[in-house]
Every structure is written in structure tokens, then in C-alpha cells.
Amino acid sequence: MKTALPRTPLVAAVALASFGMIGHAAADTSALEQRLLELESRIAAAEQRAELAEAQAAGSPAPADVEERLARVERQASGEEGFSFNVYARSGLLLGEDRKSIDGGPYVTPAGGLGGAVGRLGNEPDTYAEAILNYRMQFDNGAKAHYRTMLASGTTTSNDWDGDSNLNVRQVYAEFSDLPSFTGAFENASIWAGKRFDRDNFDIHWLDSDFIFLAGTGAGIYDVQLADNWRSNFSLYGRSFSDFPVNSERPDDTGSTDSLILTANNYFGNWQWMVSGLSAADNDERFNDLRTDENDDDIVISLGEPGATSGFHTMVAYHGDSFFGLGEGNFKVALMHGQGLGAEVKGLGSDGNLTDDAQATRLGIYGTTYVAPRWRVAPAILAETSKDRYAEGDQYDWATLNVRLANEITQNFEMQYEASYQWMDLDPNGFDGRNAVSGDFGKFTIAPTFKPQVGGFWQRPEIRAFASYTDWSSDLNNYGASSFGNEGFTGGQWSFGVQTEVWF
Numbered sequence: 001m002k003t004a005l006p007r008t009p010l011v012a013a014v015a016l017a018s019f020g021m022i023g024h025a026a027a028d029t030s031a032l033e034q035r036l037l038e039l040e041s042r043i044a045a046a047e048q049r050a051e052l053a054e055a056q057a058a059g060s061p062a063p064a065d066v067e068e069r070l071a072r073v074e075r076q077a078s079g080e081e082g083f084s085f086n087v088y089a090r091s092g093l094l095l096g097e098d099r100k101s102i103d104g105g106p107y108v109t110p111a112g113g114l115g116g117a118v119g120r121l122g123n124e125p126d127t128y129a130e131a132i133l134n135y136r137m138q139f140d141n142g143a144k145a146h147y148r149t150m151l152a153s154g155t156t157t158s159n160d161w162d163g164d165s166n167l168n169v170r171q172v173y174a175e176f177s178d179l180p181s182f183t184g185a186f187e188n189a190s191i192w193a194g195k196r197f198d199r200d201n202f203d204i205h206w207l208d209s210d211f212i213f214l215a216g217t218g219a220g221i222y223d224v225q226l227a228d229n230w231r232s233n234f235s236l237y238g239r240s241f242s243d244f245p246v247n248s249e250r251p252d253d254t255g256s257t258d259s260l261i262l263t264a265n266n267y268f269g270n271w272q273w274m275v276s277g278l279s280a281a282d283n284d285e286r287f288n289d290l291r292t293d294e295n296d297d298d299i300v301i302s303l304g305e306p307g308a309t310s311g312f313h314t315m316v317a318y319h320g321d322s323f324f325g326l327g328e329g330n331f332k333v334a335l336m337h338g339q340g341l342g343a344e345v346k347g348l349g350s351d352g353n354l355t356d357d358a359q360a361t362r363l364g365i366y367g368t369t370y371v372a373p374r375w376r377v378a379p380a381i382l383a384e385t386s387k388d389r390y391a392e393g394d395q396y397d398w399a400t401l402n403v404r405l406a407n408e409i410t411q412n413f414e415m416q417y418e419a420s421y422q423w424m425d426l427d428p429n430g431f432d433g434r435n436a437v438s439g440d441f442g443k444f445t446i447a448p449t450f451k452p453q454v455g456g457f458w459q460r461p462e463i464r465a466f467a468s469y470t471d472w473s474s475d476l477n478n479y480g481a482s483s484f485g486n487e488g489f490t491g492g493q494w495s496f497g498v499q500t501e502v503w504f
Helices: 008-023 029-057 064-078 110-114 474-478
Strands: 082-096 127-138 144-155 166-177 190-197 202-204 209-212 215-227 230-240 258-268 271-279 291-295 298-302 310-320 330-340 359-372 375-387 395-408 413-427 437-450 462-472 493-503
Touching: 110 395, 110 413, 209 310, 209 330, 437 474
Parallel strands: none
Antiparallel strands: 082 127, 082 493, 127 144, 144 166, 166 190, 190 215, 202 209, 215 230, 230 258, 258 271, 271 310, 291 298, 310 330, 330 359, 359 375, 375 395, 395 413, 413 437, 437 462, 462 493
16 A cells, blocks of 8 residues: 655645745735745645655656656756846935935046946936846756846936836847867856856946946857866957948938957956957047137137047956955955057947047956944945047046945944045047046935845845935036036035835
């Protein structure tokens, strides 16, 4: 007589689910749905194990289809196979002293158009959301496939419906790994093709600025093991420059071109060395936006420099597993240099206005640590010097120092503080009618913050209120390529708001 074995894992899982649902009835719907999906996977796996155990107890071999189903369910429960969903989102209200919406964002200063970001806490007026859909597969021969689609939308309106919202498909690609026919240096390599953000981009979160942002449409191979302590990634990305005038007498005549970025990304332990070559055929038919020079009462109009058709970029970075060797935490430091099309040292291949003679050098540093059991700090530095960028003889210098401090008061509440300072000396040399300016910018923010659980720098979601005081040198209002100097936005003012930030 066959005696069925008790399905203890299933009973325990159902009991746990019932308790959890009662105790968290008011929990966030999406989080609850995710927990239920994970629970269903665990229950299914438990049922499969029970069937297998029954068959073995009865003295009969386990059916092949049961073993196969069990293996698949376990892979799905572990995340190695099946569907998954990831999100980054932020949304907030930023108001000035007159209770009206004001400009803001990490790139609000005149140096922002050159990549000069400032602290983002209490300084973001937009709603931006990314929805990432993943499907992973594992095949009988051990090979794996990963398919991803990423949708993103951003808007600055506070309305619940906005016809001007820009919905974009920012990533669509397939990646294959664990291919059994790959051997030698390629044994652990993965290949991909499509539109994507490079896997190894990294950023300074508190400035909303990547150290390096390599993205576009193309193909590549990751994790080629060239030596015991040397692995490399190789990729070719393409980006499209927008249409541009090619004939000053017939401004309706436009041209277009593609920027191609060929990259080798090398890792030696904690060290990273990245080198890229860039090209953009026919980009020299682009002449930078018309420059205007006042001569008495007349305005003299002249063409700017032609766009670059090639470029070079390199980066040396160190990814530290301590707080600069002084204590627990982490840090990253990167030094970047580029010429021609490579002089846009962060967003590679994204700026077609750069000249052949353009040169830029940038330094980025950040670290994170706890200075006391409930106090954590994250300082960051970002600085750049560039010349001959858009016009012969131009010079752009800027540097940002930012410090984010947080005090974890209870399990669900913390106080966040941020001080941000930026110095800039910008001389466009007449490019696009912009004026030479120099001065500094400062911001201090205090933000009471609620979250389901405090702890660490990357714990989200969170909801925060904030008050910020912002001031800057009056000379910066004259630059002509930022919102500085607009009515009611001249420095020395308070702003207030609320914001949520989510990622998982």
C-alpha cells in the first residue's frame, strides 16, 4: 500500500503566506504582488519535490518530466530563468518662495551643459521613470539567454496627464552566456547585440552623473579572459547625431551622421583601463551654431568651427573596497581624457558639436562610510577642464564638491543633509552668443526622510520632504545658456518640496 508523504514545505509555505498577508495588508501593492510571485514559485517547487519523494518512496524511478519540471521551477525561483521586473523612478514637487514651480536639477548651473553636475537632493523638479522587463532562459546544454526591454519617460509638469511626456525605448537587446562551444579565453564570455546601456557603466548617484556612460545600438562581448588577472570587454556602439545645417545660404539643407564608438574595457583586479576610438563620417559638414559678435551697432555673423570626424578617449579607474583605506566602506576614482569627438568624456559619442582640436580632462571621486553607528557620509568630487571645445580658443573649467550626510534615527526615519559647492570659469569665446562668466554656486539641503527600512546608502524606496537654500555669483546670470538670470531666479533663495525615489 502506497502511503503519501506529508507535504510539509507546502503546508509551511501556505501558513507563512497567510500570516504575511494578514500582517501586511496595507503594504504596497507592487511589493505584495512580487512577494506572492516568489511564494508561488516556492510552492510549485515544493509540490514538485513532494511528487519526486512519493515516487522514490514507492520504489519507482522518478519520471523524467518531473525532474525536468522541478529543475525549471528551481531555476525560476532563483531568478536564473523566467520573467523579472526592475524599476528606477523619482517624482517630486519643487517650489520657490512664491509657491511657484522653479527650475532645478543637477545640471541647472551654467556648467551643467558641460557635464558640471551639483547635488541632487532637494534639487529635482521632474518625474522620471524607467521600467525594465527581463526574460531569462536556460537551455538543456547549459547555455543561457537574457532578453531586456527598457521603457523610460520623463516630464517636468505636475499634471496627472501630460501630452508632452517623452516615452522612449532606451534598451532592447539579447545577451547569450555559458555557451558550451566557447572555450579558452572565451569560456566565460557572453555576447550581446541590440540597443543598451553598457553593463559596466558606473556613476556618482548623489550628483546624478555617470563617471562614464557608454550606450547606443551595436554589439559586444564581455569577460574575455586574456590572462589570470586580466579580463576584457569589447564593443561597438553607434549613436545618431541630430540633423544639422550644411549650407549657410540654404539653412533648410540638413545632413546627418552616425557616431561610432569602438571600445576595449580592461580589468586588472580593482583597476580598470578603458580606451575608445570614435568616428563620425561627414560630421565636418556640420558647422557649430552661428556665433554673433557685436561691432558698434552692427551684429557680425560668422560660422563656427566644423564638427570633428574622429576622436580618442581613455579612462583609468580604481574601484576600492574600503573608504580610501581609512575604514569600512567603498570608493571609486576615475581620471578621463578625450580629444576630438572623445572630448565629451562622460557620454561617449553623444556630442557632434565638438571640434577636431577639442580636449577635455575630468576627475571623479566618491566614497561612502559610516562615521558612527547611525551616521553615514558620502563625499564626492567632480571636476573638468576643456579647451577648443566648440570654438577655437574657448576654455571651460569647473569643479564640484558635494557631501551627503544621513542620520538614521529610527528603523523607518532618517534625516538627510547635503551641501554642494561648484566653482566655474567659463569662456565660450563667442560661441552661440554666450558670454564669459566666472563665479561659484552653493546649495544646502535638509530632508526628513521616511523609508520601510533604513540602513546603507542604497536602501530604497524612500519619501522625503526638503528645504534648500541656493545662492550663486551674480555674474553667472549673464552666461546666456542656463536658466540663471531668469525672472525670480537670480540666487539667494529658498525652495521647498517633496519627492519619492524608488529602485528595485
